[in-house]
Amino acid sequence: MTREYPDTMAGPYEPPPRSFTDRSDREVVVREFGAGPVDDFEVLVGMYDGYDTEDRAQGIPPVGEEHVRDWLDTITGDDCFNVVAWHGDWPAGHATLVPDRHGAYELAIFVDGEYQGAGIGTELIKGLLGHGREHGIDHVWLTVEHWNDPAIMLYEKVGFERTGDGGFELEMAATLSES
């Protein structure tokens, strides 16, 4: 893997829990996976099973409850890091870090339809990066579709830099530790 990570550290961000009021005046709390008010896994299955096709990105979340369960099983495994944004008992969003084979972690973030555009993504990703940093993660990367400007702006705002241009998608990376 020849990816170059930024010299400048992203953040540092505080780990969860992070409480805030979103731009639609909703009280939201970002908590690590497993610390939610109800069964995290089951509510995420519900959230992703009802996901709008237009919010799918690069083939995820997968389609159909069984595939959603398999996928969530993988990305919430013992070697992964996950946070959930809670609005009461409902997941407004979810973000995950999954290890690659090179000691770094791939990041993805999802905000449920009616919660988009309210600043939840920013808090969610800061919470996840704080959670990762707390557990000694140094390097994080992601890919994003070229046309997805809102997502690219969010990633740049929290400290990701563009590292590669693979054609259909853009690759970005962030450093969580001090060099």
Place this chain on the structure above:
Amino acid sequence: MKVLLGVGGSEDSLRALDRAIERARGAGDDLTVAVVDNPESPVDVDDVESEVRERLAATGFDAEVRRLEGDPGSRLVQLSEQEAFDRIVLGGGETSPLGKVRLGSIAEFVILNASVSVTLIR
């Protein structure tokens, strides 16, 4: 229909081979398997060709196997035009650690540049 399948040795390309054989057998298509040298594949191109021949032999399906030297994407597109193939078939991409589909550079080139229909097998 004359179908051109590109195989470079990545997992998705070998899965595409199995599916394309099934499909060609069912539809009575004329299948040509082009073995290309995919720089992103960990497998040596000679081994890819042997693997392709073995899988074909195991199914008893008769398909021509060709080696394409040079840049895989442009050679596939060129062959499809020169020999009047109706369709190019490729693997549908590898997945990242967290399950995102990542198209290889060959698929991207072929999708953008082919003048015939392109099928990606999922």
